[in-house]
Amino acid sequence: MLDVKPSASAVTQGAKPVGEAKILFMTPQSIKVACSNCNLRELCMPMGLSADELDRIDKMVGTRRRVRRGSALFSNGEKFTSLYAIRTGFFKTCVASEDGRDQVTGFQMAGEIIGLDGIVHDHHTCDAVALEDAEVCIMPFDLIEKLSREVSALQHHVHKIMSREIVREHGVMLLLGSMRAEERLAAFLLNLVQRLHARGFSQSEFVLRMTREEIGSYLGLKLETVSRTFSKFSEDGIVEVKQRHVRILNTDALRLIVNNNQLSGQ
Amino acid sequence: MLDVKPSASAVTQGAKPVGEAKILFMTPQSIKVACSNCNLRELCMPMGLSADELDRIDKMVGTRRRVRRGSALFSNGEKFTSLYAIRTGFFKTCVASEDGRDQVTGFQMAGEIIGLDGIVHDHHTCDAVALEDAEVCIMPFDLIEKLSREVSALQHHVHKIMSREIVREHGVMLLLGSMRAEERLAAFLLNLVQRLHARGFSQSEFVLRMTREEIGSYLGLKLETVSRTFSKFSEDGIVEVKQRHVRILNTDALRLIVNNNQLSGQ
DNA sequence: CGACACCTTGAAGAGGTTCAAGAAATGTGG
DNA sequence: CCACATTTCTTGAACCTCTTCAAGGTGTCG
Numbered sequence A, B: 001m002l003d004v005k006p007s008a009s010a011v012t013q014g015a016k017p018v019g020e021a022k023i024l025f026m027t028p029q030s031i032k033v034a035c036s037n038c039n040l041r042e043l044c045m046p047m048g049l050s051a052d053e054l055d056r057i058d059k060m061v062g063t064r065r066r067v068r069r070g071s072a073l074f075s076n077g078e079k080f081t082s083l084y085a086i087r088t089g090f091f092k093t094c095v096a097s098e099d100g101r102d103q104v105t106g107f108q109m110a111g112e113i114i115g116l117d118g119i120v121h122d123h124h125t126c127d128a129v130a131l132e133d134a135e136v137c138i139m140p141f142d143l144i145e146k147l148s149r150e151v152s153a154l155q156h157h158v159h160k161i162m163s164r165e166i167v168r169e170h171g172v173m174l175l176l177g178s179m180r181a182e183e184r185l186a187a188f189l190l191n192l193v194q195r196l197h198a199r200g201f202s203q204s205e206f207v208l209r210m211t212r213e214e215i216g217s218y219l220g221l222k223l224e225t226v227s228r229t230f231s232k233f234s235e236d237g238i239v240e241v242k243q244r245h246v247r248i249l250n251t252d253a254l255r256l257i258v259n260n261n262q263l264s265g266q
Numbered sequence C: 001c002g003a004c005a006c007c008t009t010g011a012a013g014a015g016g017t018t019c020a021a022g023a024a025a026t027g028t029g030g
Numbered sequence D: 001c002c003a004c005a006t007t008t009c010t011t012g013a014a015c016c017t018c019t020t021c022a023a024g025g026t027g028t029c030g
Helices: A051-060 A141-150 A152-178 A181-197 A212-219 A223-235 A251-259 B051-060 B141-150 B152-178 B181-197 B212-219 B223-235 B251-259
Strands: A064-067 A072-074 A082-096 A102-109 A127-140 A205-207 A239-242 A245-248 B064-067 B072-074 B082-096 B102-109 B127-140 B205-207 B239-242 B245-248
Touching (some): A051 A141, A082 A141, A082 A212, A082 B152, A102 A152, A102 A181, A102 A212, A102 B152, A127 A141, A141 A152, A141 B141, A152 B082, A152 B102, A152 B152, A152 B212, A181 A223, A212 A223, A212 B152, B051 B152, B064 B072, B064 B082, B082 B212, B127 B141, B141 B152, B152 B181, B181 B205, B181 B223, B212 B223
Antiparallel strands (some): A082 A102, A082 A127, B064 B127, B072 B127, B082 B102, B082 B127, B205 B245, B239 B245
16 A cells, blocks of 8 residues: 555675675775666666666766664765665664654665655755664665766666655655554564565564654654554564564455445445 | 644635736647746746746646546546646645545645656655645646756655655654654744744734634544634634634734643653 | 563553534635 | 525543553673
8 A cells, every 4th residue: 555566586684785795896985886787776776778778877876885783874964966776775764853753664675765855955955774683785876867868768767766655654654644643553574574574574473663653753642542453453463573583474454454444435 | 843834925825826817828728838927936946946847847737627626637546647836726646445444644735846746656645635726737747758868956855745744744754753742843833833934924814715624634633623723723822713703912922832742852 | 480571451541533613714606 | 585404613521542661580791
């Protein structure tokens, strides 16, 4: 419901790098990388490119950058220069209001693109924080725009990425605007497991990279409510929860919770 | 907070057409129009274009379309072909879940662009419904992409429009995830009056084009709560409300309600 | 091993919803 | 132009969900 990632490829969870053998050359902090050989290509690149076009994209994606768990890839107010494709690791993005309110706007994993918020005002309007040690491909936006003018498949791909983010956020608005706590958590778990599954992980078992408080912020709930709802699902035999380790025992039950807005005729 | 429109131009509220004198030629349902002379240009077009570039954009924006109050410009599932620039009138966009839940994702007015949701899957994923008789400029998306490859200012403008929508939705998520009823309605009114003011209307007085139920859907509240909160603001002397006619008596009070998350230090 | 961050659970309370009834506006057809 | 039907809005009262506050448990890392 919230976000659909169509293609699947085998990607490791955790901080293990992907396609390490394909790296062309490396320096301590910034590492040259080739999209043409990246396992995540299906997730972040358009399909059906010629060898030449792929080569030019390789050159656009200049370097990689490592981000330590807990530190920010970019922060609110920072100058916008690039989009980032996540290679490994797990991020949250959050916005803050003037009075110090905080809202997690999304959780991002390998193959997903972050930084789109910065384009409008040439400055970022949210923080992107790594929830585990991570690595991203840096794609300078002026180069993206330049190459997009020459490679129409890339141009359309960029448009699709932005549109996908808009549609994803529509789903979050539906969740925040009309669902109750159990429905929200069920939708969240289904979305997470689906995205992980699309990356080659288990359909039923995974490790949460974020705290109850971060889940709560994303879902518009207090951390206690998240915890209680986990306990409820656990009592009902729908999931098994040990701290951050989650095993889904009954996916259909979760789907039912999301789709059973008790009003059936309205 | 939610959405900032920088430039102001004199635009009428209601269904009065704008820049009528500039129309080149017209047919009953589709009317040829020139962006180069449109009063709304500052809102929907990039700045600093050459005469030639403007001329090519004029050709891209083929025709206009009228949409009767209550009918849809496009609907969920429909094939995506074009983006639409609102010339006159007022729209809501809403998504629906499988089980029939409905969520208003935004209200759009003159100069704003709708249809971005359709790009990802080549089909629209929401409905755009006119809340009053409206008129839009049709911009076929393949032509936008073609021209974007040639005119980099247009390309960047399209990217900014999409990024702006993403940032706007971040603001809505913050509202839905962390604000209480009074805060939500205050933020909503401030946002609405700001956008209207940027179009040349009063800073304090306006007519709501949507029902209490639609406001409630957008804000994640029931229509009764919206009504009660209006009454509360009215009792407190902050606004004057007569059905859909609203006059803001104390803008600062509204700002205080939004920014006074009672926790001052956290 | 101790300090710290994170998670769970209970009890009381607040904010918003639900249900219901009536009032005000709007639209329709004679 | 008026009467009637329909939609929209307001308000009250009871209820429910989620929050708040509080305490204790669990896990992790230097």
